[in-house]
Amino acid sequence: MVQYSNPQYDASFGALSDATRRGVLEQLASADASITALAEKFQMTLTGMKKHVGVLERAGLVRTEKVGRVRTCKLGLRGLEQEAAWIEEYRQLWSERFEELDNIVEELKLKEKANESK
Amino acid sequence: MVQYSNPQYDASFGALSDATRRGVLEQLASADASITALAEKFQMTLTGMKKHVGVLERAGLVRTEKVGRVRTCKLGLRGLEQEAAWIEEYRQLWSERFEELDNIVEELKLKEKANESK
DNA sequence: GCTATACTGAACCATATGGTACAGTATAGC
DNA sequence: GCTATACTGTACCATATGGTTCAGTATAGC
Numbered sequence: 001m002v003q004y005s006n007p008q009y010d011a012s013f014g015a016l017s018d019a020t021r022r023g024v025l026e027q028l029a030s031a032d033a034s035i036t037a038l039a040e041k042f043q044m045t046l047t048g049m050k051k052h053v054g055v056l057e058r059a060g061l062v063r064t065e066k067v068g069r070v071r072t073c074k075l076g077l078r079g080l081e082q083e084a085a086w087i088e089e090y091r092q093l094w095s096e097r098f099e100e101l102d103n104i105v106e107e108l109k110l111k112e113k114a115n116e117s118k
Numbered sequence: 119m120v121q122y123s124n125p126q127y128d129a130s131f132g133a134l135s136d137a138t139r140r141g142v143l144e145q146l147a148s149a150d151a152s153i154t155a156l157a158e159k160f161q162m163t164l165t166g167m168k169k170h171v172g173v174l175e176r177a178g179l180v181r182t183e184k185v186g187r188v189r190t191c192k193l194g195l196r197g198l199e200q201e202a203a204w205i206e207e208y209r210q211l212w213s214e215r216f217e218e219l220d221n222i223v224e225e226l227k228l229k230e231k232a233n234e235s236k
Numbered sequence: 237g238c239t240a241t242a243c244t245g246a247a248c249c250a251t252a253t254g255g256t257a258c259a260g261t262a263t264a265g266c
Numbered sequence: 267g268c269t270a271t272a273c274t275g276t277a278c279c280a281t282a283t284g285g286t287t288c289a290g291t292a293t294a295g296c
Contacts, residue, residue, distance in 0.1 A: 005137045017132035018284085019123045022204075029211035036242060046243065048285055055283090069242040069293045079212035080205050086140075087202045093147035094197035136254080154272060164273065166255055173253090187263045187272045 008060075012083050015059040020044070021052050025061060025075070032074045126178075130201050133177040138162070139170050143179060143193070150192045 015021050020042050027033055027041065039049035053073055056062035061076045133139050138160050145151055145159065157167035171191055174180035179194045 005141070009140065010135055010137060013131045014135035017128055017135055019128060020284090022127065023123070025208060026211070029208065029215055034242080044284095045286065047245085047287085050244075051284070066243085071243065075212055075215055079209050079216075081209070084202070084205045084209060087198050087205065090143060090147065091197050091199070091202060093144070094193055097147055097193055098197075138254090152272080162254095163256065165257085165275085168274075169254070184273085189273065 008082065009086060011059040012061065012080065015055050015061055016083075018052070018055075021056055024049075024052060024056060024073075028062065028073060028075045032072050034070050034072055036070075038073065126200065127204060129177040130179065130198065133173050133179055134201075136170070136173075139174055142167075142170060142174060142191075146180065146191060146193045150190050152188050152190055154188075156191065 023042060024038055035046055035049055039046045053062060057064060060078045062073055063076050064071050064073045141160060142156055153164055153167055153171060157164045171180060175182060178196045180191055181194050182189050182191045
């Protein structure tokens with residue numbers, strides 16, 4: 001069964017629910033970046049961007065490392081495997097459920113035909 | 119490229135970021151349920167559960183239909199296909215990025231060996 | 237050592253979220 | 267028609283979110 005009470009999912013799906021943060025992940029997928037660079041790219045104050053990075057970091061989707069004055073942001077060590085698995089499992093249940101409904105509809109149609117031919 | 123500025127994702131990932139709502143989706147995957155039944159199962163007031171159902175409905179993950187006094191909640195017509203696709207695409211980029219890093223590490227190791235043998 | 241850059245922290249703001257209570261409306265069933 | 271049930275709507279509350287400003291601190295580079 002799909003596990004739903006999981007703070008990890010709260011954090012990661014929550015992190016993904018914001019367009020800026022999805023954008024940051026995309027950016028980091030092509031190259032590491034400093035907070036300043038990200039703030040400029042997404043037209044936001046440094047402080048604002050730092051908060052977003054904090055959210056991503058707490059969700060384990062981003063790592064950061066400070067060298068000198070510059071904090072460099074990189075992709076985290078986890079790559080949404082578990083979240084992908086949750087969704088896939090859900091999709092499985094979802095499609096089973098709809099197949100089931102299809103079967104019921106089919107059954108009803110057959111019964112109808114049987115009645116007609118009486 | 120992964121598309122990040124998408125209100126659909128805001129809504130669906132936001133909906134998935136709450137344990138109760140993930141639980142409701144699970145429940146509905148096995149059987150339709152009324153608001154009252156869901157509220158009881160998740161130990162919450164009717165009003166509270168109705169809000170959660172509203173969030174899921176706005177995200178397109180749940181449909182509801184009122185017959186008589188009872189509003190029945192069912193799985194929505196979309197089954198997180200797009201969200202699964204977003205995550206898969208991201209995971210692709212993520213693993214490419216890590217392969218790239220692996221290559222760089224390999225290269226550095228080779229250079230080191232070359233220096234050692236001098 | 238001075239100055240510019242890069243971040244950090246605290247305070248603030250508006251709005252959203254996750255919950256409640258309580259009063260109302262509509263329907264099911266005797 | 268009365269009563270219980272099932273929802274609906276509004277108001278309220280505490281806390282979180284997404285942003286800002288402003289005042290620090292620390293480092294890079296001349």
